[in-house]
Amino acid sequence: MNANSNANSGESLPANGRVGERSRRTLETRIEARLDLDRRGRSRVDTGLPFLDHMIGAAVFHGGMTLDLRAQGDLDIDDHHTVEDCGLVFGSVIREALGDRRGVRRFGYAYAPLDEALARAVVDLSGRPFASVDLGLRREMLGTVATENLSHFFASLATSGGLTLHLDVIRGDNDHHRAEAAFKAFGLALADAVAERSAAGVPSTKGVLESAGLPQ
Structure with a gap:
């Protein structure tokens, strides 16, 4: 497995915490993931698609998280199923790590530049899946x-993660x-949204952030 080294530390993940x-196994893909x-x-990301490994690695590094994601997919056909299912699994581990979403900020936003490029991401841990993604790739x-599958990755992640995502370049x-x-902007915005706040309880006037019935 190829490793994306996202820090100097190679320490193992803690046994508790968020x-x-x-795991996801279909006739098209087999994926295992663990997120802290x-x-x-x-972090270790190995999807069989080096560019996707690079992108996911950048997101989790700048999000201050640790991800171990390993995927085997039907790349002899094309990359679609692997990219889509990696998005679904990434969203699922975010959802599981958040639990009932008690004590989080809920909302997060970030801008990230890379030389001449500038991206904006806004995240709401609403429990209601929605994604508006405009990467403007040519x-x-x-x-x-x-490139069409990169937008699909984020839409799949938002669906399984139970979050609202607006992402624009x-x-x-x-x-x-x-x-x-x-x-990178997504990772930064997610880190902002999942950060713990001083007030306890679920950050919603409803008293609950719905996330039941979402795809695995």
Whole structure:
């Protein structure tokens, strides 16, 4: 497995805390993932798609999280199922790690530049899945990933994670820069949203953030 080293520390994840684990096995993909929301360690991302590994690694590094995600997919067909299912599993481990979402800020936003590119991400841990994603990519492929599937990754993540996501690349000439800025902005906004606040309880006037019945 290829390793994306996201910190100098190679320490193992703690046995407790805000940790989510999920496996997904279909006729198209097999994926295992473990996420620690509160510890920046040595993340390992191996999807069989090096560009996707690079993007997910950037998101979790700048989100201050540790992710171990390993995927085997039907890449002999194309990258669609692997990208989609990695998004679904990533969202699922976020949802599991958050539990009832008690004591979190809930809302998060961030801007991330990469040279000439600038991306904006806004996250609401609402329990209501919604994604509006506009990356403005012009190339058909980045590495071995179809650029249309990068937007689909975020939509899948929002669906399984039970979160609202607005993600836009405001400007940028280089598609690699545009995509990477978007993943970094998402990681930063997610870190803001999951951060613990001083007030206890669920941050909702309803007293609950619905997340039941979402796809695994």
